[in-house]
Amino acid sequence: xxxxxxxxxxxxxxxxxxxxxxxxxxxxxxxxxxxxxxx
Amino acid sequence: xxxxxxxxxxxxxxxxxxxxxxxxxxxxxxxxxxxxxxxxxxxxxxxxxxxxxxxxxxxxxxxxxxxxxxxxxxxxxxxxxxxxxxxxxxxxxxxxxxxxxxxxxxxxxxxxxxxxxxxxxxxxxxxxxxxxxxxxxxxxxxxxxxxxxxxxxxxxxxxxxxxxxxxxxxxxxxxxxxxxxxxxxxxx
Numbered sequence: 117x118x119x120x121x122x123x124x125x126x127x128x129x130x131x132x133x134x135x136x137x138x139x140x141x142x143x144x145x146x147x148x149x150x151x152x153x154x155x
Numbered sequence: 156x157x158x159x160x161x162x163x164x165x166x167x168x169x170x171x172x173x174x175x176x177x178x179x180x181x182x183x184x185x186x187x188x189x190x191x192x193x194x195x196x197x198x199x200x201x202x203x204x205x206x207x208x209x210x211x212x213x214x215x216x217x218x219x220x221x222x223x224x225x226x227x228x229x230x231x232x233x234x235x236x237x238x239x240x241x242x243x244x245x246x247x248x249x250x251x252x253x254x255x256x257x258x259x260x261x262x263x264x265x266x267x268x269x270x271x272x273x274x275x276x277x278x279x280x281x282x283x284x285x286x287x288x289x290x291x292x293x294x295x296x297x298x299x300x301x302x303x304x305x306x307x308x309x310x311x312x313x314x315x316x317x318x319x320x321x322x323x324x325x326x327x328x329x330x331x332x333x334x335x336x337x338x339x340x341x342x343x
Contacts, residue, residue: 119248126251130299133259140266142196147264150198150271 168306175300175315183293186265187212189223190274190285200267210342212264213331219264220327222257223320226250230316265292291322308340 139145205211229250232242265288276282298315301307334342 122248123251126255129255130258133255134264134296137262137266139260141193141269144195146198146270149201149266150196151201153197153199 168304168308168311170299171304172311173305174315175297175304178300179293179297181293182291182296186269186292187274187289190269190289193269193273195273196271198271200263200271205343208267209334212267213334213342214332215260215264216327219260219324220331221259222253222260223323225253226316227320228255229321230254230313257323261291280333282330284326285324287325289328291319291326293320294319 140149190334199208200211202208202211205214228237229239229242229246233246233250235241266289268285274285276285294315298312298319301315332338
């Protein structure tokens with residue numbers, strides 16, 4: 117794998133991680149990843 | 156005209172440095188504001204194979220710190236500050252992969268902190284943890300922008316990386332280490 121391709125993959129992973137983080141904070145997917153507190 | 160040409164990359168580099176710092180500051184402040192204004196849900200994260208959310212979080216944070224230490228060592232090596240030479244050619248790839256993995260490991264932790272717990276200032280440790288957490292994500296945003304920039308001062312990238320590392324270690328000290336030393340270890 118060329119350095120350019122590798123860097124693009126790393127960049128895509130970082131961008132995807134940041135996008136998922138923002139979406140989670142916006143409330144998307146919270147039902148899947150969290151559960152109610154124990155009562 | 157030719158006399159001015161060499162200064163252009165430096166001026167451009169300074170501009171990129173300022174933009175990256177401003178964007179990093181914006182990210183840090185935005186997360187802090189979000190944590191403060193968002194109503195904490197109190198919900199737990201899915202715990203995978205851990206017994207509780209807190210256990211998942213302290214170990215993901217510990218993984219991130221371990222990878223961050225690898226980041227510092229690999230960077231020190233290819234900057235020629237660790238032993239002789241600049242290390243093997245694959246060191247840069249290892250540095251980038253470990254950094255990305257460390258960042259991914261922090262996402263569920265920060266998500267739970269911000270979404271479920273919110274920004275808290277009742278205790279000094281918790282306040283410091285929240286501030287350092289926001290600083291960490293601001294610093295990492297600035298560092299990712301800087302790492303692809305040209306014409307930066309030589310100190311810019313090491314300083315950005317050092318800031319990311321320092322913030323992350325601070326986050327870990329005020330959370331995982333506190334948990335390990337005062338609540339439970341290893342606490343899976």
